[in-house]
Amino acid sequence: MHALSFAKGHLDTHIIAIERTRNKFEAFSKLAAVDHLENLSLVHADAIAWIVHGVAPDTVDEIYILYPNPEQHNSNQQWLNMPFFEFLLSRLRVGGKIILATNIEPYIDDAEQQAVVVWRLSTERRLVATDSQRTHFEIKYLARGETCWQLTMIKPESYRTRFDDWSKI
Template identity: 70%
Template sequence: MTHHLELSHQQQRAFQPQKLSAPRDFIVPDRSINAELPLVLEIGAGKGKHALSFAQQNPDKHLIAIERTRNKFDAFAKLAAQQKSSNLSAIHADAIAWIVHAIAPNSIERIFILYPNPEQHNPNQQWLNMPFFEFLLSRLQVGGEVVLATNIEAYMDNAEQQANEVWCLPNTRHKVASDSQRTHFEVKYLARGETCWQLNMRKSEGYKTRFDTWQASSEA
């Protein structure tokens, strides 16, 4: 079983983390205050609605929420400064480069990717189609999960198929409750009467990636 898992995603083109330079002004976040807390990541946090409430509702977790777009990040950073949650790090960066340089293997309990850009014309930019996804899985702890939500049925169908056939991750798919309000995009889509889906994928015992011992060097 495990052998089969390795083979199917290791037939994919390998991500090349060594080719990614550190994001501009990169500093490894100082997590000394919360060093004991389990780490949770959010990729594409937008204006931070989910990140801010997650941090408030989960004082026993440390959330690192990453957003690339300057104006969205500025709105998020302002609210984060007001809320002053010591268990929330708001990061302005491209998540791929930042994760490669900042996150150790097998260190993340949960990863949220909520309403990613649909990339309908560029499917190889959908998260589960990217070689980077293997690297992301290497950062997840055994038993940890990736939570993906989208309002695009074709995105969800593809993600579910990739989770099963390429990444071999046990997963469950369900419809998001129509009164859920986790993110700005979720509120907008549900208010329009659209269906939103969620896929929860779990990294099981014995899961192997080609990056399980890969770590950026400190001088990078």
Template identity: 70%
Template sequence: MIDETVIFEKMNETSLSHQQQRAFQPEKLSAPRDFSKPSILLSKDADSMPIIIEIGAGKGKHALSFAAAHPNKHLIAIERTRNKFEAFTKQAELKNLANLNPIHADAIAWIVHAIAPKSIAKMYILYPNPEQHNPNQQWLNMPFFEFLLSRLQDGGEIILATNIEAYMDNAEEQAKAVWQLPILRQTVASDSQRTHFEVKYLARNETCWELTMRKPEGYHTRFDDWVATS
């Protein structure tokens, strides 16, 4: 007897817009402690105000400057490390920016439970931990990257920045060969000051790279209709 479930899964695989074989399993992730969605994700404003995500916001240097410079965009900035997040929130309270939501959580679990498909206009991943001894934890090597793409609007962008050339080389190759994304790789301007890491690296005359990845119209993932039930 032919297993119709297997046939359906194979048909679904062939219609994907990428070459990633391993599937992420969002249903296995519990919501973060004290989980709640920012009001922007529950309100009608989300339909008119572009929502931006920053993963690994650190002490909030980029998040605070971005939100201040773009009052017509709403930034959700996620940081997992407690001491960095506390420093971030102190500054955020002083600035009192209505279009900024600092989130203390693991970004993967939080995004799985909070973000709807095709709802994000842009994502920033600025100077992530390079995980040189564990390359499977680099963002574009993870099956979770497919889930990230499912949350991005058609035409939306993911911007990755790093000072490690090998990390950027791998990210560029993965973006093209595995994720089938249009990309733009460029060096970061020497006077850029988006994050504390960026300021430090550029002050040491290191080269920093930025990779912009755009989600094409009609891009298909396994999670285009997946929504957390909790």
């Protein structure tokens, strides 16, 4: 839902929407076909594998991670605890943002701490508006009266990762 509405509202921006599961991808493809949005690319793949091969360093303005499974019993599988998060940062342009949304307060607390302490990113944390409708999960959580949070992490100037220049690896 988010990719479609974002693409409709930002026709001058190229959007890449990646979905791993077949059912969700097929449903998404049907919805996207109705609008024929030329600025929206649909990808049926695992996001991590596809990004490694399909996205060059310093090329992305925003990455949205909306309502991921927080893997509460395995913190090594949480986005900001994975080595892959550094790879995502290498794909962002200076000033680029990673936007994480969740309805689980301990998860957003941990993510914010990791962003600041480990990744040295500036952050902006806010509540998600009660009328937001970016994903089916968000609609469901807000309709139940749950609080949802958004953490925006911003890549600063002169930020370097091990993945910025492949020739040095």
